[in-house]
Structures are given as C-alpha cells and as structure tokens.
Amino acid sequence: MARIILLWLLAAGQAAANLPPLPDMGAASDALISPIEERRLGQAFFRNLHQHLDISTDPEIQDYIASLGARLSRASDASGRPFYFFVVMQPEINAFAGPGGYIGVHSGLILATRNESELAAVMAHEIAHVTQNHLKRAIAAAKQLTLPMAAAMLAAILIGTQSPQAAQAALIALQASSLQHQINFTRSHEQEADRIGLQILAESGFDPRAMPSFFERLQQSTRFSGAHIPEFLRTHPVTSSRIADTRARAVEFPYRQYTDSFAYQLTKVKLQVLNGDDLKALRRAFANHARQGTVWQRAAARYGMALIDQRRHRLARSARIFAQLLARFPDQPRFIHGLAGVELAQGRTEAALARYRQALRRFPASSVLRLEYAKALLESGRFENARQLLEDHILERGARQPILFKYLAQAYSGLGQRAEARRYLAEYAYARGDLEEALRHMRAAVKLANGDRILSAITRQRLREFLAEKQAREH
Template sequence: MKFDKLLASLLILSLGSLALQPALAQNNIELPDIGDSTGTLMTPQQERELGEAFYRKLHSQLDISQDPEVNDYIQSIGQKLAASSDTPAQTFHFFVVGEPAINAFAGPGGYIGVNSGLILTSEAESELASVLAHEIAHVTQRHLLQTFQAAGRLSLPTAAAMLAAVLLGAKSGQLGQAALIAAQAASLQYQINFTRDNEAEADRVGMQILSKSDFDPRAMPTFFERMQQSTRFAGRQLPEFLLTHPVTVSRISDTRGRAEQFAYRQYPDSFAYQIVRAKLRVQTAANPRSALDYFKAVSGQGTKLQQDVSAYGLALALIANTRARDAKPILQKLMDAYPDQSHFVNALATAELETKSYPRAIQLYETALQRFPDNRALTLNYVRALLTTRKAQQARKLLQEYARRHPPTPEVYNLMAQAYSQLGNDAESHRYVAESYYASGQNRAAILQLRLAKKTAGDNFYLNSVIEERLKQLLAEEEERRKQ
C-alpha cells in the first residue's frame, strides 16, 4: 500500500479535510490507484497503517497539541461519543490542532482532529460534541473510503489539475491554491452533490450519537446557525469548517426538525470543558499580554463557577507573562476550593517551577499523584521537575512505567532523550530523539539521529541490534518515498 499516494488524495478530497498545506508538495506524489470493481479499497490493517502515517504527516505540518490535559479532555468526550456510535468497536483517536481557524476533520483509521479555534467558538459543550459526533459519523459510515472511490471517477483533466495544485504548492502557495480552486470549480456540481448526501447522513447519524451520549441534539443546528451567521461578516474569508462542511438553510432546517423530535431538557457543561477552554485561550492567544487583558476584563463576571474558571485563566496568563509569583495565591485558593480538580494543583506546581521553588513543586506533584494516580499531565510535569533537578534516573524509571500504560508521543520521546542524556548514555538519547522525529513526520532527521546513535552505541550488542533494525525500517520507508 503506497500510503503517501493515498494520503495526498485524502488531504485533497476527504469530506472533513484540512485546507491544503504547501508542504505536502515536497514529495513526488502520483495519482493513487483507487479501489477496484468490488468496491474494496484497503484492509483494516492497511487503513490503520494509513491512519498512523496520516497522523505523523500532520505533525510535520500542523501544531498538534502535546498538552496532556487538553488531549485527555478531547479524548474523553470523543470516546464517550464513539461508544454510542453504531460501530463501538471502531478505534478512534481524537486530537487538538493549535489553530485559530474554525475547523474539524476526519482522517483514515479513525483519526479525528478539531482546531482550538472551534473549541473556543463553541458556546456549549454539546456544540463541540455535535461537531465530533458529525466527524465520527463520517468514519463509521465509511464516507472517506467512498470518497477515494469517487475520485477514481473524476475526469483526467480534473484529477491532473488537483495533482498540479499539490505540486505547484511547493514553489508558490498562492499558485497552488489557485490551481486547486480551478480544479474544484471544474467539477463543482459533482462535488456538491457528493458532499451534500454524505453531510446529510453524517448529520443524521451524528445526532443519534449525541442523544445516546447524553448531549443536547439541539446543539447541532444551533452551531450551524451561528456558523452561517458568521458568513455575513466574513466576506470571502469563510471559516474552514464551512468550506469543508457547507451549511445551507435547508440543512439547518433539517437538523432543527430532527432535533425537535428529542425531549427538551438542560445539558450543563462539564467543569473540564470550561477549564480546557480557558487554557486554550491562553495557549492560542496572539501574545501573552492579550490573554492577560482578556481574563482581567472578564474577571468577576458570571456565576461563581465561571468566576473561578476566569481566575484559573488569569493565573495561566500571569504565568505566560512571566508573573508566576502573582499566579500562585490565585491557584492556591482554587486548589483549596476544588481538591478533586487536578488542573489547579498542576498549574500551581508549574508556577512553583517557574519561580524556581523546586522542592515545593516536587512535593506538590508527589502529593497530587497519590490523589490522582496515572494522571498524564501531573506525571509528565513531575518528570520535567525531576530532570530540572538532575534526578534523571528517577525520571527515566517514571517514563518507562508511563510508556507501558500510554502510547508515547513526541514529547515523551524527548523527555526520555533528556533523561538518557543526563545519565551519559548518548546512544539511547539519540535513539529517542530519532523516535520523536519519526512520530513528528520527520523521517530524514530520524534517520540521522539513528546513525548518530549507532556511532555512539559502542559494543552494546543488544542496543546495536535495536538501532540497526529500526534504521532498516526507516531507510526502507525513505526508499519507497523516493520511488514515488
């Protein structure tokens, strides 16, 4: 299975696709061999491998959030929805893209991304859930694979124009985008008809998922209406979500009619939803000062819970503005008021680290992990505190235990590399840096690090064997990429 070829097609044609990135054109991409007469495109194993390759590719082009608290939240809400789908055994992986644009998309293998801009635009947790449920429906109804097969029926000039858009993007992003627009315009009616059918089905199935997951089905048409209203002031700069998920009056009317079939009741937002939105507002602000100004402006407004969430956002903004000392009393008060909320103790320990109060930070992490065992954010920040205080052996052991329970991320690989570097094991350090690069879609950099690891491995037979085998795998992938 030539995954780079399929990936190129996916990024151009999938129903929930991202806007094309010029970096895609760095590879020599051929038109894919799509489907066969039986309608079979790929095996589940191939689809899973394609999904993993797709996710690695995204890391090299987008700001995929590495924040465990943000990731744990989006995973929790996503998995809750997926469990209520008509294929609960389907594997899903949800993640957040640190982009202000309003967008969400579904990729192969159940990889579903949502931009931080969309999370911040939502005004209720059920609105966010409605978007995720819609994307889950695209996966469970096999719309992505149907799109591959539909692409095989496009005319050769249209397919060639789309390919040109990708290739030209390497030299000129504007030229590549213009070529893509021309290609899309050439088959506009075909694309619209194809999209509308699948979007309607995703709306219907997504609403069923919402209802079964204890979220408000009315949130879907409400969010659509707000997106449509936003176009009145957007001019030609439509939100990406609307470019890939066209919202029409009839579509809003249809979803509104379906929603009214469900009994009305209140669906309160979770505390985690509000906290994560506050954190994302600080992380994605144009600059730290603007985040600070925002939370100062909303301080003291709303319910007691909303005021406390704003206080948390203010504390994070203070830390981002190198005023961690001012943030500590705010966070201490929140931690005392909400002893069952891990976000507050984690932020307080971070403030202690920023002010070089290392013993206090470590004490906070150790106490918190007794109360919140296996909390990913607390564990990884505890590791950072240990590395900061040169306790590399303890950090390495903690990371090894962590990796047995959680899929490693580029960030985890980097922490492991730091631990081995402090321990004086350069070969292992290079090896883990290589894995970080590979997980981030940077194969050539990974190969370079593996070669450095091999040079410094000495006569360690086992380590040499591991490095050599991994190097062979990556070189084989690189050779396949060159052939394409």
C-alpha cells in the same frame, strides 16, 4: 494533458514499486482496506500532518479532547473502531477526519463554540463520517500507491497543502487536483453524518439542538464575509435545508438542561491565554468574569488570571490564585499542576516535586500529572526517576505521543546513555514526520550502540525501516 496523465501514471507506478501497495480493495462502493492497513495508513497520515500543522502537545488540552472524543465514540456504532483525537493550534474554524479514526479539531473552532454541546456536535459529525465510511472513496483512490505516498496524499488533500518533499510535490499536486472531489463529502454524506451525529449527541448526554444552532451561527456570521469563509464550511457545506433538517430532527429528542463540564471551561480559558496577544486586556476581561456567573465560571476566569500572571512572571500573584483555587477544588489536577509549575518557576523545586508525588498517589491514573511530573523531574536533573516514570507510562498505557520520545531522549542524555538518547530523538523526529532528521539520529544511534548487541539490533532494524520509507517517498 496526455503528457501530464502519463507522468502521473509513471510517478505513481514507480512509487508503488518500492513498497508493497495497499491491498486491492475492489470497487470503492463495496470494499475497504483491512483494519490493520487502515490503522497503518492513519498513523502515517498523522505523522504527515505534523509537517504542515501545529498540533498541540499540551497534556491538559490533549487529555480533554481525547476524553470528550472517547465519550462520543462510545455512543456511536464504532464497533470497537479506534479513534485518536487531537487539537490543531490554528485560529481557523475547522475540524477534519482522516483514515484510521484520526480526528483533528482546530483551536479556533473550540474558541468559537458557546457551549460544550456545540463542540461535541462538530466532533460527533466527524465521528459519523468515519463510522459511515465516507472516506472510503479517497482511500480507495490511493490503493495503488505505497502506504507512505498514500498517507502524504491524503494529508495534503485534507488540509489543502502540498508535501514538502520535492519528489512528492508534483505528484501530490496532480493527484490533489484530480482527486479533491473524492474526499469532498457529498450532500447525502453530510446529511447522514448530521443524522448519526445527532444520535451520538443524545446518547452521550449532549444537546442535539446544538448542532443546527452552531451551523446556523456559522452560516450567518459569514453571510457578508466574501472569501473569508471558515474552512469547515468549505469542506462541509452548510445549506439552509441542512440546518432545517437537523433542527427538525433535533426537536424530536427530549429537552433538558445541559451543563458544560468544568474541563471544557478550563480548556477554553487556557486556549484563550495561549492564543492571546494582549494579555493585559485579557486579564482584565477575566477579572470581570470572575465576579459573575456560576461558581465554575468564576473559577475558570480566575484560572485564566493565574495563567496570565504565570506567563508574565507575576509568580507570587499566580501562586496565590492557584492556591486559592486548589483549596476550593482540591480534586482538580489542573490547579495542582498550575501551583507546582509556579513553584518550579520560583525555584521551590522540592515543594513542587512533593506536590506532584502527593497528587499521583491520589490520582495514579492521571496522564496529565504523570507527564508534567516527568517534565519537572527532567528540569530538576532527576533523570533516572524521569526515565522510569516515562517507560512505566508507555508500558502501562501503550502511549505513543511524540512528546514521550522527546522526554525519554532528554532522560537518557542526562544519564549519559548517548545511543538510547539518539534512538529516542530519532523516534521523536519520525513521529513528527521529519524523516531526514529521524535518519540522522538513528544513524548516529547505530554507531553509538555498536557495543550493545540488543540495542544495536533494535537501532539497525529501525534504520532499515526508515530507509525503506525514504526510498518509497522519493520514487
């Protein structure tokens, strides 16, 4: 045991020598890292997650979860703290909060909810863990490590995996075994997150009663499941006393009717289609649902039918359903994109591009339409139009989704600008946590940019930053 501890200290000390350590935070109970350092740690943490998890790049799914998260965080005591919400495409019922306000929700959890308030309840609970600084003990435990190593450690602990880097694996394994308790929320943390989460739900217009009802349903569904317990219950133990406490607090809020948003219903349907194995059976189920329920529920079911027809290349039938939906709901961007996507698949490129242009004149703030239009421009060879649209989007929104770098790489490649294309491929790989691939592309970009003084300076600086991070990871 003494030898293991010594190896752990030597490894941690060597890692800390390569990059400036996180600032000294003092005792875990009375100090935190600065907002700037926490944001950097959160960004590095999110990059590490891409090595282990399938994080959704679907613009519609991302737009929905980000909008819901923004609505909830505005009702919290976040005091301007930034949040970033994302969906993990895995069937497990789970959600987690990381440093820097990064909150992940598994697609399995979304599909397990019966209404939008239940989904909001879990997200409000995770937001409360962030605003109440419940992660500070784990962050404080990593304060002597370099930022890349600390981010890798926190990612490994939070998602229960090890880093793929061989040089880090032993260190992270040792740290995870001894520091797992630092990130497991205590009973008081869970109760506080419940209490704050209920307040967030009420103030953001959702049903506080959804929290105890969802937790109770999870608990009951796993009563005889043995080891097959949802990960959310493992990391957020739900006891009968907690359920009773949240139920007692929830009934103190005034009761009223709560209606699910159309976006929630459409997102659940799309996730069902993306995760579905038997699409024929799923389409039959949607066809049955399309004949019952509210007008919104029937429309959501028909949306599912259209998506399945599109995936199965029943394009004429899919186009007909999307056109009917769009006639009934002309302001729904998902139906605009759905019909345009079918038109592209049918080879009706000009009609699809015209539909996107018209929609963007009506909804210029729609990130979903912008990204889907950019993708359509790339697929149709309009590389300069796509480049301009993407760069304007980044400039206006400060958007940094990995998919933007991939699209820009495609645009510059189509324009024959190889140095820029390799530069953005490097940024795409880096944003997804693949440092080796990022280094390979950035080295190529440096060589290709040799005749361009400004681009050469940019690529050389980024290469130095990537190499410094590689050194910190390997020692």
